[in-house]
Amino acid sequence: MGIFDKLFGSKERGCGEKVEKNSCSYNGECNSSTDGGIEVRILGSGCKNCQTLEKNTLEAINELKLKAEVKHITDFAEIATYGIMSTPGLWINGKIVSYGKVLSKDEVKVILEKI
Template identity: 55%
Template sequence: MNTIKIEVLGTGCKKCQQLEANTQEALASLNLNADVLHITDPIEIAKRGVMSTPALVVNGKVVSKGKVLTPAEIQPLLSV
């Protein structure tokens, strides 16, 4: 199985950290391996077309922006 590439986009605020933690929890509950990167550079975030953080990117596709998803909300986004 391919490794999923996940990016959490955000400046490192509490919401961004919570989204990253929820993503890790969702991965663990699905028993998936993924590379999770936390991108804090505003220029890199803007390059992805994201204006409101936190945002979640799965395999290069922005799947959520501007809110903290729960692990249960993240799980279906990971089943690629």
């Protein structure tokens, strides 16, 4: 798939989507189904800010005892398909809920409680 397809192709995400090497659910199980849980994507290069957002998100999920599949998307062409140009970004169940800043664990918890 070329960069044009990645940038402007279908935004549908399903079982056939590309999974990054470091994408697993919070409990360490890798799969493509959330089984009724929530889907969470951390969008960013893997820098310290992105890692901090991922850590805070995982802690919030664990504290709220939610079932979730968390993926960290590091490919910039794929990140662009989400419509953000500033990272880190947080995508939950099909919506960008934050981008361009590192949310604290408590800020993530507030967002997750509204879902």
